[in-house]
Amino acid sequence: MNTPSASLPGGTWTLGDLTVTRFGYGAMQLAGPGVMGPPADHDGALAVLREAVRLGITHIDNAGAYGPRITNRLIREALHPYPDALHIVTKVGAVRDERGGWPPARRPDDLRRAVHENLEDLGLDALDLVNLRLGNAQGPLPGSLAEPFETLAELQQQGLIRHLGVSNATADQVDEAQRIAPIVCVQNMYNLAYRQDDDLIDDLAAKNIAYVPFFPLGGFSPVQSTELSSVAARLDATPMSVALAWLLRRSPNILLIPGTSSVAHLRENAAGAGLPLPEEVLAELDRVGR
Numbered sequence: 001m002n003t004p005s006a007s008l009p010g011g012t013w014t015l016g017d018l019t020v021t022r023f024g025y026g027a028m029q030l031a032g033p034g035v036m037g038p039p040a041d042h043d044g045a046l047a048v049l050r051e052a053v054r055l056g057i058t059h060i061d062n063a064g065a066y067g068p069r070i071t072n073r074l075i076r077e078a079l080h081p082y083p084d085a086l087h088i089v090t091k092v093g094a095v096r097d098e099r100g101g102w103p104p105a106r107r108p109d110d111l112r113r114a115v116h117e118n119l120e121d122l123g124l125d126a127l128d129l130v131n132l133r134l135g136n137a138q139g140p141l142p143g144s145l146a147e148p149f150e151t152l153a154e155l156q157q158q159g160l161i162r163h164l165g166v167s168n169a170t171a172d173q174v175d176e177a178q179r180i181a182p183i184v185c186v187q188n189m190y191n192l193a194y195r196q197d198d199d200l201i202d203d204l205a206a207k208n209i210a211y212v213p214f215f216p217l218g219g220f221s222p223v224q225s226t227e228l229s230s231v232a233a234r235l236d237a238t239p240m241s242v243a244l245a246w247l248l249r250r251s252p253n254i255l256l257i258p259g260t261s262s263v264a265h266l267r268e269n270a271a272g273a274g275l276p277l278p279e280e281v282l283a284e285l286d287r288v289g290r
C-alpha cells in the first residue's frame with residue numbers, strides 16, 4: 001500500500017507489516033572498491049548511514065556479502081540501537097571468493113550460516129526481510145528455487161526472519177517462490193535504460209508486492225542516454241535526479257535503493273527523486289529503454 005510521506009519523495013510502502021519510505025538507501029557502495037572492504041573512509045561511511053536516518057529513510061538494503069560482512073558491521077556501528085521505524089533488508093545466496101567474485105552459496109547449510117551471520121553482525125534477534133539471491137553476476141538463470149527457498153521459509157517459521165523476497169529472479173522463479181511462502185518484494189536489475197522487467201513490475205503491483213530495482217542509477221556505469229541528458233538539461237536537473245524521479249513515477253510498488261558513499265550525493269538523490277516530471281517528459285523517458 002502506497003501512502004504519502006511528508007519528508008521524502010514517493011511516500012511510504014508497506015512490506016508485509018513493515019512500513020518503509022519508498023526512497024531508501026542501498027549500502028553496497030560503503031564496502032569500498034570492488035565491494036571488498038574495508039572502506040578507505042570508515043568515518044565517512046558511518047556519516048552516510050547516519051545521514052540516511054536523519055533524512056527520514058527507513059529502508060536500508062544490504063547483504064552480508066558486501067565487504068564481506070563489512071557493511072553489516074558499519075550499519076551496526078553507525079545506527080545500533082536501531083530506530084523502531086528503520087528496516088534493514090538483507091540478501092543471502094552468494095558469498096565472495098578471494099578474487100572478489102560472487103559464487104552462489106544456496107545449500108541449506110550456506111543459507112542457515114548466512115542468516116546467523118547477518119543476525120550476529122547486525123546485533124538483531126530477527127531479520128526484517130531476507131531476499132534469496134538467485135542467478136549469477138550476469139543476471140537471472142532459470143531453474144527451481146524450491147530447496148533454498150524452503151530453507152528460508154523454515155528459518156522464517158523459526159522466527160529468525162520476518163519477511164521473504166527474491167532477487168535476481170526470473171518471473172517463473174517469482175511464481176514458484178509464492179507457491180512456497182508469501183513474498184513481499186522482488187529485487188532485480190532495472191532502470192530507465194534497462195527495462196527487462198516491465199511486465200513483472202505491473203504483475204507485482206497488481207499483487208501488492210514491491211519491486212526494488214537494483215542499479216537504479218546504472219550501478220558501476222551510470223545510466224546514459226541522449227534523451228536522459230536532454231531532459232535533464234531542459235529541467236535544469238541532473239540525470240541522476242531524472243532517473244530516480246522517473247522510477248518513482250513508473251509504478252507505485254517501486255522502492256528506491258540508490259547507492260552512494262557520499263553524504264552530498266545522498267542528499268542530492270533524496271531531493272532529486274522528488275523532481276516533478278511533466279507528462280510529455282514521462283512519455284519521452286518511457287521510450288528510452290523500450
Ligand SMILES: NC(=O)c1ccc[n+]([C@@H]2O[C@H](COP(=O)([O-])OP(=O)(O)OC[C@H]3O[C@@H](n4cnc5c(N)ncnc54)[C@H](OP(=O)(O)O)[C@@H]3O)[C@@H](O)[C@H]2O)c1
Nearest residue numbers: 026027028061167214215216217218219258259260261265
Ligand atoms: N540484488 C543484487 O544482486 C544487487 C546487485 C547490485 C546492487 N544491489 C543493491 O542495490 C543498491 C544500489 O545499487 P548500486 O549502488 O550498485 O548502484 P546505483 O545506485 O545504480 O549507483 C551507485 C553509483 O552511482 C553513484 N552516485 C550515486 N548518487 C550519485 C550522485 N548524486 N551523483 C553522482 N554519482 C552518484 C555512486 O557513486 P558515489 O559513491 O560516488 O556517490 C555509485 O558509483 C546497492 O547498494 C545494493 O544494496 C543488489
